[in-house]
Amino acid sequence: MSSRKMMPEFEFIVGGVALVCVGIIGCLLNILCITTFSRMSAQKNFHRLMLSLALFDTLYITTSIILFGVPALYPYVYNNSFYLRLIPIILPLIHIGLTGSIYFTVAIALERYTTVCHPFFKLTHAWSAATYILPICIFSLLYNIPKFLELEIGTFPMNKTRYDFTNKTITTTTIAPEITESLDDDSMEVSSLQDANFTVYDNRTIAVMLERVVPSSLRKHPLYVQVYIIYLNLLVHGVIPLVLLVGLNIFTYKRLRLYHNSLDLSVGQGTLQLREVRLSQVSLVIVIVFVFCHGIRWIPNIWELQHSENQKLKWPVWIAYITHVSHLLTVFNSSVNFLIYLIKHPTVLIRTFRPHNHSTYQETNMNGGDVTTILASKKISCTTQIVPCDQTEFMSTQL
CATH class of the missing domain: 1.20.1070.10 (Rhodopsin 7-helix transmembrane proteins)
Incomplete structure (x- = not known):
């Protein structure tokens, strides 16, 4: 296959x-x-x-x-x-x-x-x-x-119809939707059509229109595609x-x-x-x-x-x-x-x-050169302030 x-x-x-x-x-x-x-x-x-x-x-x-x-x-x-x-x-x-x-x-x-x-x-x-x-x-x-x-919505003439002159109707054929896209390319064309019946009077046919999601003029502009879609992305x-x-x-x-x-x-x-x-x-x-x-x-x-x-x-x-x-x-x-x-x-x-x-939590706030640690629960609470020394000693003790 x-x-x-x-x-x-x-x-x-x-x-x-x-x-x-x-x-x-x-x-x-x-x-x-x-x-x-x-x-x-x-x-x-x-x-x-x-x-x-x-x-x-x-x-x-x-x-x-x-x-x-x-x-x-x-x-x-x-x-x-x-x-x-x-x-x-x-x-x-x-x-x-x-x-x-x-x-x-x-x-x-x-x-x-x-x-x-x-x-x-x-x-x-x-x-x-x-x-x-x-x-x-x-x-x-x-x-x-x-x-x-x-992207924008466009309408196009329907190109597939089935004629039934016995009942004098035209039944639209449902078209399987097709979508060509990718998340990064964004070029998209989607078709939409509902099954519907349309009556024929005196050999006149009511036009059937097909809705589609199509790229806008901006999306199709070569400079936009080159700069924004490809290089910037x-x-x-x-x-x-x-x-x-x-x-x-x-x-x-x-x-x-x-x-x-x-x-x-x-x-x-x-x-x-x-x-x-x-x-x-x-x-x-x-x-x-x-x-x-x-x-x-x-x-x-x-x-x-x-x-x-x-x-x-x-x-x-x-x-x-x-x-x-x-x-x-x-x-x-x-x-x-x-x-x-x-x-x-x-x-x-x-x-x-x-x-x-029943909770006990610890909260550590960093503000300027001070480190304030707060322990809180239903029964106890305490606050400890630690002032770090020089950077070399701090780095070896804190992390």
């Missing part, structure tokens, strides 16, 4: 069943992540960034299920006029979720890098989570505004985050190995040093999964870049297979971040959701 004939089954299994199942589990995990971190008594910047990442991941997963998963399971959803009009809105939302997910992953890696490699700098500057969150949210929205102008969604993630995590990993050999484990597993190390290990695993899942996504884009001079570019079958795998892996990546966190912090759900009257 040829690869082209196997495509419908492959799309149904990978792009439909697997993507929807992974996406539903991912949405549940992200909702649990949002609930857990929002209920924490002592939130670090890391927790707030993870919460923001979960929000954008949920947006990406939900829109991916609607745009990619549902049509793979039920192709004739394209015959629904309402669904057809959602596509020009859903596709930009996917890119907003994708951009936010990418750069919140970078922000988590940067936050861990400053904590592990430059702890004295972090204490003296005391950046809040808003320093990371606001710029990323604004950039994710502004950068993807052109996406809302790329390659830099913003590929090269820049990849270089930052690899570089930051190499330095963080080297410093973690040094700290691991020098940590004083006699004070127990609840020390500030060990908690920071565990959070950094979570960040490293998140980045490794991210690089693997998003690396495949760039194969179609690199192929398109190599053939960008061809105005009548025709995508080969193997690119379609990779595109479906890419959609599944990016949804998987957006689904497992909180699961990675739970592997390193298995008791966080118990501590977060147990009744407050």
Whole structure:
């Protein structure tokens, strides 16, 4: 059996069943992540960034299920006029979720890098989570505004009809919808047509129009395709985050190995040093999964870049297979971040959701050169202030 004939089954299994199942589990995990971190008594910047990442991941997963998963399971959803009009809105939302997910992953890696490699700098500057969150949210929205102008609804004459002169009717033939797209290419053409009967009077036929989602004039402009679709997407969604993630995590990993050999484990597993190390290990695993899942996504884009001079570019079958795998892996990546966190912090759900009257928590605030640690419970409360010495001694004792 040829690869082209196997495509419908492959799309149904990978792009439909697997993507929807992974996406539903991912949405549940992200909702649990949002609930857990929002209920924490002592939130670090890391927790707030993870919460923001979960929000954008949920947006990406939900829109991916609607745009990619549902049509793979039920192709004739394209015959629904309402669904057809959602596509020009859903596709930009996917890119907003994708951009936010990418750069919140970078922000988590940067936050861990400053904590592990430059702890004295972090204490003296005391950046809040808003320093990371606001710029990323604004950039994710502004950068993807052109996406809302790329697709539009067009109408075209119907070219397939069946004449029944006995009943003097014309019955439209339902056309199987065809969609040619990829998440990064965005070139899309979708047909929509409902079964309908039209009466013939005096040899006159009522015209049947076909609705389609087509690229706008902006999307078809060669300069826009070359600059924004290919080169900017390659830099913003590929090269820049990849270089930052690899570089930051190499330095963080080297410093973690040094700290691991020098940590004083006699004070127990609840020390500030060990908690920071565990959070950094979570960040490293998140980045490794991210690089693997998003690396495949760039194969179609690199192929398109190599053939960008061809105005009548025709995508080969193997690119379609990779595109479906890419959609599944990016949804998987957006689904497992909180699961990675739970592997390193298995008791966080118990501590977060147990009744407050039995809870004991520790809150560490960094402000200028002081570290204030607050222990609170129903029976006791104490405050300890630690003023660090010079940077060399601080780095050897704190992490």
